[in-house]
Amino acid sequence: MQDLTDRSNTVVGMPTDAPMHTRVHASEELRQVALEQFATVGFAASSLQQIADHAGYSKSSVLYHYASKEALLEAAIEPAIDAMESLVADFVAGGRSVAGRTVFIERFVDFLLGHRLAVHTFVNQGQSLRGIPVIERAIVAIRALADSMCEADAPLGERLRFGIALGGAVYTLVADATFLDEEHRTVVDAADIRAALIAVLSELLLPADGRTTR
Amino acid sequence: MQDLTDRSNTVVGMPTDAPMHTRVHASEELRQVALEQFATVGFAASSLQQIADHAGYSKSSVLYHYASKEALLEAAIEPAIDAMESLVADFVAGGRSVAGRTVFIERFVDFLLGHRLAVHTFVNQGQSLRGIPVIERAIVAIRALADSMCEADAPLGERLRFGIALGGAVYTLVADATFLDEEHRTVVDAADIRAALIAVLSELLLPADGRTTR
DNA sequence: TCAGGTCCTGCACGATCGGTCAGATTCACG
DNA sequence: CGTGAATCTGACCGATCGTGCAGGACCTGA
Structure with missing residues (x-):
């Protein structure tokens, strides 16, 4: 369930060795991934690390977009x-x-x-x-x-x-x-x-x- | 506060009758408390420490009666x-x-x-x-x-x-x-x-x- | 060119997690 | 008495938890 309005990466040249995920809206993506985790395995069982891994970010990035795990649940x-x-x-x-x-x-x-x-x-x-x-x-x-x-x-x-x-x-x-x-x-x-x-x-x-x- | 999941089978006299006049139902008590915790706050969110506190035992006692948290869930x-x-x-x-x-x-x-x-x-x-x-x-x-x-x-x-x-x-x-x-x-x-x-x-x-x- | 903002990350912290282990206590049986 | 089994506990371990913090990479406007 991802809307890829991506426009930066069309696999032509670009010998970029780095992954460099240019996401559209990171916070939206994190919110969706977190919601799936919360609903399927439960809030307490969902760690920020798992959510971050599942979304392709680092744990710190999650806490950049959302002040806390509770704030992520709220959103x-x-x-x-x-x-x-x-x-x-x-x-x-x-x-x-x-x-x-x-x-x-x-x-x-x-x-x-x-x-x-x-x-x-x-x-x-x-x-x-x-x-x-x-x-x-x-x-x-x-x-x-x-x-x-x-x-x-x-x-x-x-x-x-x-x-x-x-x-x-x-x-x-x-x-x-x-x-x-x-x-x-x-x-x-x-x-x-x-x-x-x-x-x-x-x-x-x-x-x-x-x-x-x- | 009691539940009707009795199913006890201590009616007949057992062969090696061991009359522990202490808390015979320690494991039963722990099992019931754990079940309440698992059902209300979830398995992942239920810590052995919480279960032990609710039952009036120590965490080590829980792990004495049940080999692991999973075993407790099983029981x-x-x-x-x-x-x-x-x-x-x-x-x-x-x-x-x-x-x-x-x-x-x-x-x-x-x-x-x-x-x-x-x-x-x-x-x-x-x-x-x-x-x-x-x-x-x-x-x-x-x-x-x-x-x-x-x-x-x-x-x-x-x-x-x-x-x-x-x-x-x-x-x-x-x-x-x-x-x-x-x-x-x-x-x-x-x-x-x-x-x-x-x-x-x-x-x-x-x-x-x-x-x-x- | 530089300054500043946005986005992302690694690292470190205190707390708590499940789990191990060596005793302490009790008690039946010799 | 001593001995061993059953029960219970505190101390401890490595891993992981949520969170704070400093800084790097990138973009934009001056």
Whole structure:
């Protein structure tokens, strides 16, 4: 996933023995690599050395672009939190009706597809990252989403549905996709995944007529 | 604070009865503390020092009872993998019918409730733990469960349903329960959770006749 | 030409990691 | 009593962690 607007190296002459990686935006590249590491092996297990190696930089370079490992995490997942906050704001504005929920589910799936790594990071590692400001923001946003999704009178069944939808979708989009498929790599179309996710989440989050959640 | 992963077998009198009136359950205690740490903050982020402190022992004592950090992980999650393997074996033997699935779902929920921490550990951290034998076993078991759940002809929708059920249930039982509730700690009854989980998972995994996404 | 800014790196630091090992303590059994 | 096994611990090791710092390479404007 790299946009190579590179223009300096067209393999003509240039007998440059040095690697001399003229990158486009180093900070963007580092942010992406770090996000993949955080999501797949975890924040604590991701060392700056690994991230730097994976991106082709030195550890010092990482700390030049980002003041600390925490700052790197912040930069990596902040866009996703912004998107989630606007998502819940729109949902609250749109109302809890079936129509409003239907619109929400579609946007929610698009949000998950667009920020799957970041969401997986703060959803499944939020516990170990308490205290980091951006994580607290994420937790607040998740709680706000859950609260707006279901009122307090029918907490157990509805809240459980939302939790399963959130955790399940994130799992299928990251963990499951990376170690369950892996062999029968039928190159599934992204649009198919989107449609199937919307279908299942609609089942979970839209009030069906006959349901025994009491 | 106690978990119901008892499974103790100290009922019958052992041949060489050794009545250590000291802390007989040192290794058990360490195993439980380690499992909590692994599940909540992650394997990589859990240091032997932290585990030892939480259990009231020294780091050396942990390494006396368990040869290595990996061995501690093995001891912590192996019972859950055994249970999962027998679970999938029973399901395969019982057949894929609706009745078979109904029975399976109930046992599956009980399995999740009994081994929630262990399952959460190898489900959500399996990626970063590749190479550890016990984790490979877990991955094989999960894949076997998914394969036995849905045949290959309708892969996307069915597999997605199973993934959401698994990841969602694990999420709600561990991550969600520890940082979503937290404030409005309405002491929910375990039986209620069980019933609600069974209901939702039945929706997801039982073939509904009219599965129109409206 | 020089000065200054941007980008990147090597080196060194204190802390902590998993792990080894030599005792200290206890206790059953002779 | 002594002896050996079981249990627990502190001291220590090499490696790696995140981070600070000085400086080199490169580009740009004066």
